[in-house]
Amino acid sequence: MNIYDIKSPDDIKHCSIPELEDLCVQIREFLIDSVSKTGGHLSSNLGIVELSVAMHYVFSTPQDKFLFDVGHQSYVHKILTGRVSQFPTLRQYKGLAGFQKRNESEHDAWEAGHSSTSLSGALGMAIARDLRHEDFEVVPVIGDGALSGGMAMEALNQIGALNSKMVIIFNDNNMSISKNVGAMDEAFTRLRTSRPYNNLKEDLKGALSGTKTGSAVLKSMRSVKNAVKANVVDTSIFGEFNLDYIGPVDGHDLRTLIKVLHNAKNHDGPIVVHVMTKKGKGYSFAEEDKEGNWHGVSQFDPQSGQTLAKMPAGHLSWSEVISKTLIDLAQQDERIVGITPAMIGGSKLRDFFNEFPERAFDCGIAEEHAMTFAAGLATSGIRPFISVYSSFLQRAYDQINHDVARMDLPVVIGIDRCGLVGEDGETHHGVFDITMLRSIPNMILSQPKDAIEAQNLMYTAFMQSHPFTIRYPRGNTPYQKLKHYTPLEIGSWTSWQMDTYEVIIITYGPDVDRIISKAKVNQLPVRVVNARFFKPIDTMMLEEICAQKKPVIIYESDMLAGGLSSAILEYVNDHHLATEFIRLGIRDHYVTHGSLPQLRKLEHLDINSLCELILDLIKEKHHAN
Structure with missing residues (x-):
């Protein structure tokens, strides 16, 4: 099986275990090579290769619903759902998204970029399925870092109470972006290293290897599960939420994963499948990373692991x-x-x-x-x-x-x-x-x-x-370190101007110096105001600006609604100050993914578009005169 031949998950369902294992090798090689060119989330996807393959081997999307918590580890899922040829466009404008995207594929049932949402979303889907008397599986995948989020705990509380059927895959790699912290992580560490845990891990492996799929396996699995619950889990969070549990399972052992998922699929009610994976699996630089440097990467050299993005001197x-x-x-x-x-x-x-x-x-x-x-x-x-x-x-x-x-x-x-x-x-x-x-x-x-x-x-x-x-x-x-700090007056703005100016631009952040630099090069007759405070605003300078009766452009790279221009217009209206304002910013929509220059141009916030607007305003003014 060549990954470029995969058009849907059905293409892998008749593969043998050795063929699937070879596919996993191909996927890892492909991910390292592809992400080195585009940048993206690498370690989390390398760690979930076998698990993703096993999920698609056992379950059937789009009928069954996969919810990847956060979603940045869905690259393997995208490969297995026929999107491998699109990976050169990963995270580029109009290209493949770096997260699950509902409008990108029917196989993407959920989308998120923040952690700890999958369990709540999964419960909603499961309850909706039951209310509509439908028949499909709901499979959220959540990591040990995301499981520490309060929202995940709230969801577990209701999942245990409502008892609606779902397979919760607990992807345990002992890492979120960087090393996990807190009492919950310590509890998972005790679980991973406890004697009952390690004994039961061998019992589980024996039960799976010595039994065929079907009722005999379920019986064996239940005995292992009950032993886990009695000896280990009741001291961890899952037992406290009254959830059934199977595991621990080696997340890189395909044969075991497939058997466990088959049996979890046949379980009645919610069940947690505890899968142990290694973040960055198969790429030494990512495997050895404890600081999160390989979580999200820019372009890099696959051989040396060195980033191709260089910081300018100074x-x-x-x-x-x-x-x-x-x-x-x-x-x-x-x-x-x-x-x-x-x-x-x-x-x-x-x-x-x-x-x-x-x-x-x-x-x-x-x-x-x-x-x-x-x-x-x-x-x-x-x-x-x-x-x-x-x-x-x-x-x-x-x-x-x-x-x-x-x-x-x-x-x-x-x-x-x-x-x-x-x-x-x-x-x-x-x-x-x-x-x-x-x-x-x-x-x-x-x-x-x-x-x-x-x-x-x-x-x-x-x-x-x-x-x-x-x-x-x-x-x-x-950057240059200051020897002495200067306190800034709260609400104060500053300004820069050409010797004579016809248009005033109010902006903030790095755009201030970008616009000043452009004005100097192109001899634009402008005054540039650095609105470094959004609240409170510099009302004295604003009143002085309004008194000049010149065109004013408010240039902000954030949402217009409720932003800097809203603050300015509120004050101007309340104090009966009349002047002409042109507002540039992001209007009532979400902005897609792409490079910053592309997105700024898409939103008409690039410096060249601003210069064209300035020149048009000057021409209009001269024509009117």
Whole structure:
């Protein structure tokens, strides 16, 4: 069987075990080669090859429903459902998505980009099936990292109570993006290393190898399952939720996986199949990775494992700028602590964790808890900094509103990966946080245009006694460490202008310097305003701008509804200030995946489109005169 000959999962159902094992080798080789060219999620997909093959061998999509938690590990599923020829377009504009996508294939029953959603979605599908008297299997696949999410726990609670038939595959690789943390991970570690566990693992293997499929296997499996439940599981989460359990199963042993899944399929009610896999399986660089560096990768050399993306000299990622400033401030103020929900590597907080191990807290995949934990620290004189990707911050809206802002607590929130993020697409674009937070009282919202302003905003944030957000994008910026910090006036904007100007542009973040650079090169008669605070806004400068009666472009790379332009128009309307505004930003739709230049052009937010608009406004003005 050649992977390029697979048009649907039916094509593998008549293969022998040796043929399936050969297919797994091909898939791993293909994944390494393909992802090295496009970038994407590598380790998680290498770890789930045999499991995905076994699932499609036993179950039948699209009738049966597969829900991959988060969805970034669905590459093998895409190969087995006839999409291998599209992999050169992976994560590119109008190409194959990096996650399950319902409009991409009938085999994609669910789509997500955030963790811990699969069990709730699966229960909904199972109950809908039962209400409609239909007959199909519901198979969510959830990892040990995602299982620590509160939403997964809520779903398990109801799954155990409703007893609707489903096969829950617990993909246990002892890793999420980076190493898991917390009491639940410790419980799973005890389960993996316990004597009953290892004895029962051999019993399970013997039961499967010595019995044919059918009632005899089910009887043998039930005896093993009952022994597990009596000796191991009642001390873990599954027994507490009254869920039946089969496992542990070697996630890279195809023969065993297929037999276990066949029998789980015949089980009445919900059952957990505990599968042990190795993240990055088959590629030494990914297998040995403990920091999450091979979780999501850019283009790389498959032979050396070296990335092909090079950092420009004198640049750091925005995350590193924030992290280095946090370390410097924490050296001066022992009250400062750092918090992350499972993103030590992504948020570049590793150095902070190494230098201040007693003041650094990884809460696991639990944004809600992390935010209220920060609020609790702030009530007791500690100065918490919490770094959260903008896309994941959405999960903590209630905690920011109810627990942080309502009590007006001095929590500094670093909103990483704000704005359009590119290839990960609509589940990961960080374009909603300004809209989400601007209506909440007591909040201060900001974004720096460069590394100097970022450092000064961090310094300013820790001088305040109110909730303070600093958003920063994916990507790099020129960096030089400040010797002395300068506090910034809350709500203040700055501006730059040509000697004479006819159009005013209000924008924020790195776009400020991009537009200034373009204006200098093309001698555009513009004034560029750096609106570094979204809340409060600089009303004095805004009133001065309105008094000039010049065309004003508000240029924002986030959602227009509720964003910077909304704040400006509200103030202008309430204070009866008349001027002409043109709003550029993302309108009422989700933005697809693709490169940042492609997406900006698609949304008419590229600098060339802005320049054309400026020239058109100038021509119109001259023509009118």
